[in-house]
Amino acid sequence: MSPENLVALVALAAGTLFTPGPNNAMLATSGANFGFRRTLPHMLGVAIGFPAMVLIVGLVLGGIFQSNAILRESLRWGGALLLLWIAWKIAISGGVALAGTSAGPMGFPAAAAFQWINPKAWAMAVAATSQFVTGSAPVLAALIVTLTFLGGGLMSSATWVLAGQAIARFLTSPSRHRIFNLSMAGLIVLSVAQLLWH
Template structure:
């Protein structure tokens, strides 16, 4: 694989990873609510979950959706249910930041699962594989995945750090609660895209 292919693959990975989407919004929220290391656990799960999805799509998983009746619809509804659950949790958050670290945070498994239920991840995988690799060429898929891995992790981590910045500079619970409610509305709006987009 030449540099002329690696640069466009990397640019695609950056654009797809750093642009707003459901996982990015949860990363931002994690940064406002939890210590950065706990947000980075979610980021790691989301990154590895995406890379597993990316490789699976590259090896033909996406075409399976067309072969199994109702599978695409089932995935869509599962994604909607999961995103609505996360939106409700965000909307109900008071904005108070207790001193202890006993609060449950979205973890590794949540991050990985969220990517498999995230339409943005499916579209990024399918379009990236289609644009930059030959069908089912494992070597090309693995090279692309190895480029995507650090770019995705750093992109998602930047959203956690943006949330941590907000947390440091906005200590008033009413402001944090407002931020969480805005994020909840945006997350719920992504459900409309899933259903009608």
């Protein structure tokens, strides 16, 4: 991979990983409700699960996903519906119900598996692999893309959890907590609308 392409890849990773989206809204919500230590499995599930998906898409599934419109649209709409359900659960809970219960944050397996039905994750994985996993060494290129998203994902996930934890200091009343959860749910709904619009 040329130095120019590597710079472009890092810029793409930073632009997609640090901007608001479903994963980041859920991480901030979990950080606010449960703190950094309890959110660590969720954070690692996102930070490791997405690069693993990028590697698999880059080596195997990219062409199938791009050429099969029914599969692509099914995943897009199914993922959008799941995200809307998660937004609803966050909006109506006093805490957060990311794993189907308000008792605790999402765990590593659920967060890693969530990447496979997250429309933003699919869009990012296909875009990154189709642009950068080319040339005479596709396996090496796929590994470089994967490692770039792994490093960026760890930094991004930690940043969003810490931001949520910092916000938690202001969530001193049930009404403030409710407003925060409604805001995070709204952010997820807006990201779904943006994904479906494009």
